[in-house]
Amino acid sequence: MTQPTHTRSWVTSANGHTDFPLQNLPLGVFSINGSAPRSGVAIGDSILDLHAAIDAFEGEARRAVEATAGGQLNAFFELGRGPRVALRERLLELLVEGSPLQTREGQVLHRAADCQMHVPARINDYTDFYVGIEHAQNVGKLFRPDNPLLPNYKYVPIGYHGRASTIRASGADVRRPKGQTLPAGxxxxxxxxxxRLDYELELGIWIGQGNAMGDSIAIGDAAEHIAGFCLLNDWSARDIQAWEYQPLGPFLSKSFITTISPWVVTAEALEPFRKAQPARPEGDPQPLPYLLDKRDQAAGALDIELEVLLTTAAMREQNVPAHRLALSNSLHMYWTVAQLVAHHSVNGCQLQAGDLFGSGTLSGPEVGQFGSLLEMTEGGKKVIELPSGEVRKFLEDGDEIILRARCNREGFASIGFGECRGTVVAAR
Amino acid sequence: MTQPTHTRSWVTSANGHTDFPLQNLPLGVFSINGSAPRSGVAIGDSILDLHAAIDAFEGEARRAVEATAGGQLNAFFELGRGPRVALRERLLELLVEGSPLQTREGQVLHRAADCQMHVPARINDYTDFYVGIEHAQNVGKLFRPDNPLLPNYKYVPIGYHGRASTIRASGADVRRPKGQTLPAGxxxxxxxxxxRLDYELELGIWIGQGNAMGDSIAIGDAAEHIAGFCLLNDWSARDIQAWEYQPLGPFLSKSFITTISPWVVTAEALEPFRKAQPARPEGDPQPLPYLLDKRDQAAGALDIELEVLLTTAAMREQNVPAHRLALSNSLHMYWTVAQLVAHHSVNGCQLQAGDLFGSGTLSGPEVGQFGSLLEMTEGGKKVIELPSGEVRKFLEDGDEIILRARCNREGFASIGFGECRGTVVAAR
Known part of the structure; x- marks a missing residue:
């Protein structure tokens, strides 16, 4: 699929610096002034109302729009790649300069700033992986300096089940959780x-077509089962986690809220930003056959620049710009998203359209690339100095974390994900 | 609520030895010959079709029946205790000897043997706890003979998120999962x-009214948020589990299937079988205040006898009766179900009607009371001899596991849960 940089939209804000140029076209669910949630496509600073424009679609593309009805994209995800691509192609025709749709701008386009965004699908199950290898190493070093990675790490795409009921769209308040903690000594x-409230910078992966229980999705087919991507903040209560997590893993330390960016960036929009899976270091084992596919090895990784920003209440009052805590990249995933799908279903576990995966924290190896405060402060030992003169080890009430993502490649339009925001509010 | 033993039903099979006498009245979802799933009540060897009998209900009870429409009990669970009790009281009137409903038997009653049972609610989230203390000790001893329980065990009701998409009603085949394992040495x-395929004997707990995200359910209110109970088999692949579970807990070793008994036994039916929480051994800590409630301590535990039976393909061929592997009791729960609800929501995690909890394996301390083969065979070191002359360390293809439960108390009608069955079929 070609994505010429210079194609222009009649939605003029889509032609400048924006996360949502004509080459992106992510889907989402929005409402205005308390209306029923409905589906839309982000274009510049606007949202195209798919159902207001439905008579502009026919065939496969029409089927795709119809499947977005009801304020949840599950049925659309379930349709798979064909109708999604047909919809994308028709959207390009409708939004390019000269399209007759422009005459109906007043009926079909809304200012995004006037809209409320929602979680775009009913999430049946949420799985959080742990495949950011630099994060696993950074955290492992805190506990086992000589041997940070456990013996299974380079064989098993490590993951665990998360809580689906508390996934919220960007902007939801993050209520500081209460719980049991073990004071030092x-x-x-x-x-x-x-x-010790923390964030985690993750990529979110939306599952498209699922599989029947007892079946597995082969690695060669796995990419076809992915509907799209978002940003995900896996808010974490480190003190609660340290006390509760043995022997069955994190539970209440994570389940109070998970925040996602609301726009579903499609696999098609990300196509130009696919890369070969970064070479495994000398001596690393080959993936087992069920995780190994030539095409996936050649183009299964994603080159997405990921950013974490912080503002405190004082910074917002003083108009101090948001402070960048980290700049990282999704290339730090040790396993591809296709490998995650193949692994998750290899035991016959049923995946369903609308399931959400988190990648795990996507840190880089260097200071300035760490995707959590746990890593930045070495478990609370170091202090982070902010431009306001404040310091932080962990998040305080009023702190806002903003995740952003952007894809850049010479000769291609740069696309972004929109924001994933959350502000910490005091415990009840 | 009195439950006189001698009240008789016009459904005569409800008056003999049955899991479902007039004093039980569990709800479920069934279909006949591929019809749309609908709600019913188990009575003796029959099922009362609630919607076929709907004109016999009015007021709160009618509201309750209406909320069971659509083949899922979520809306009914959400109504809470009042309508559930009203429904129970009206059902007693309708099913007792002399009720005019008997004249409509042909329209409102189905033979259970002709019906297919379904998972009775849309399960939003499934949480598996680990509060069978004898199981935790038995398993802990395999790894740490001198110190089987981890330091958090007697403070934290340990739990983790499970996979909701693969929960199935009794009778579903258990496809042997494939996965990574680390050969010895x-x-x-x-x-x-x-x-090393295994079962786990657990109690299932259906959540009724939920809570808003950010709120907590106080221990004193927690029992009101429980809609009912079932049996749960947490099938486990021990070899996959051993290799994958560090550091984030079990994942693919559990997510291939979880089986539940389909009837929802209500809190009201179990009322006569409540007991004081078994005294904590000398030296055990008091629960933290958010887990402590006088009424719950006095009557929060459940006295349910639990049984595991095995048949092999050869045993069924030779008409050898099912072999009892274990007889245990839900009194081995270290925490009450109210404590599980209070703990799960204390961080603001949203519970929703239709969420399912597993108790964790409910073993007793003695041989003959172990709720898994892992415990019975000491991790595969011992062999179990079957009446057919066969031996087992773990489950083989064709083996069927049957869970049963029964409540007995002098002066009260004995009630049961129905069965939770599953037969192992070969890996694909």
Missing amino acids: QTEPTFGPCA | QTEPTFGPCA
């Missing part, structure tokens, strides 16, 4: 508000 | 069918 826990 | 994994 004590043997009995105390109860109270989390004192 | 090796450092590199191999891939293939699970060789």
Whole structure:
């Protein structure tokens, strides 16, 4: 699929610097002034209302638009690649300069700033992986300096089930959780508000067509089962996590909220930004056959620049610009998204349209690339100095975390993901 | 609520030895010959079709029946205790000897043997706890003979998120999963069918009214948020589990299938079988205040006898009766179900009607009370001899596991849960 940089849209804001040029066309679910949630496509600073424009679609593209009805994209995800591509091609025709749709701008286009965005699908199951290898190493070093990675890490795409009911769209308040924690040097826990509240920078992956229970999705077919991508903040209560997580993994330390960016960036929009899976270091094992596919090895990785920004209440009051905490990249995933799908279903586990995967924290190896405060402060030992003169080890009430993502490649239009924001509010 | 033993039903099979006498009245979702799933009540060897009998209900009870429409009990669960009790009281009137409903038997009653049972609600999230303390000790001993319980066990009701998409009603085939395992003495994994397939005997807990994200359910209110109970078999691939579970807990070793008994036994039916939480052994810590409630301590535990039976293909061929592997009791739960609800929501995690909890394996301390083969065979070291002359360490293809549960108390009608069955079929 070619994506010429110079194609212009009649939606003029799509032609300048924007996350949502004509080459992106992510889908989402929005409402205006409390209306029922409905589906739309982000274009510049606007949203195309798919159902207001439905008579402009026919055939496969029409089928795709119809499947976005009801304020949830599950049925659209379930349709798979064919109708999604047909919809994309028709959207390009409709939004390019000279399209007759421009005459109906007032009926079909909304200012994004006037809209409320929603979680775009009913999430049946949410799985959080742990495939950011630099993060796994950074965290592992805190506990096992000489041997940071566990023996299974380079064989098993490590993941665990997360809580689906508390996934919220960008902008939802992050209520500081309460829970049990073990004070340093004590043997009995105390109860109270989390004192080590953290974020985690992750990529979110939306599942398209699922599989029947008992079947597996072959690695060669796995990419076809992915509907799109978003940003995901896996908010984490480090003190609660440290006390609760043995032997069955994190639970209440994560389940209070997970925030996602609301736009579903499609596999087609990301096509120009695919790369060969970064070579495994000398001595790393080959993936087992069920995780190995030539095409996936050649073009299964994603080159997405990922950014974490912080503002505090004081910074916002003083108009201090948001402070960048990290700049990282999705190339730090040790496994491709196709490998995640193949692994998840290899035991016959049923995936369903609208399932969400998190990648795990996507840190780089260097200071300035760490996707969590746990890594930046070395478990709370170091302090982060902010431009306002404030310092942080973990998040305080009023702090806002903003995740952003952008894809850049010479000769191609740059596309972005929109934001994934959340502000910490005091415990009840 | 009194439950006189001697009240008789016009459904005569409800008056003999049955899991479903007039004092039980569990709800479920069934279909006949491929009809749309609909709600019913188990009575003796029959099912009362709630919608066929809907004109016999009015007021709160009618509201309850209406909320069971659509083949899923979520809306009914959400209504909470009041309508559920009203429905129960009206059902008692309708099913007792002398009720005019008997004249409509042909329209409102189906033979259970002719019906197909379904998972009774849309399960939004499934959480598996680990509160069977004897199981935790038995398993812990295999790894840490001197110190089987981890330091958090007696403070934190340990739990983790499970996979909702692969929960199936009793009778579904259990396809042997494939996955990575680490052969003894090796450092590199191999891939293939699970060789250590196991069951786990658990109680399932259906959540009724939920809570808003950010709110917590107080321990004193928690029992009101429980809609009912079932049996749950947490099928487990021990070899896959051993290799994958560090550091984030079990994943593919559990997510291939979870089986539940389809009837929702209500809190009201179980009322006579509530007990004081078994005294914590001398020296055990008091629960933290958010887990402590006088009424819950006095009557929060459940006295349910739990049974595991096995038949092999050869046993069924030779008409050898099912072999009892274990007889245990839900009193081995270290935490009450109210404590599970209070803990799960204490961080603001949103619970929703239709969420399912598993208790964790409910073993007793003695041989003959173990709720898994892992415990019975001491991790595959011992052999179990079957009446057919066969032996088992773990499950083989064709083996069927049957879970049963029964409540007995002098002066009260004995009630049961129905069965939770599953037969192992060969890996694909």
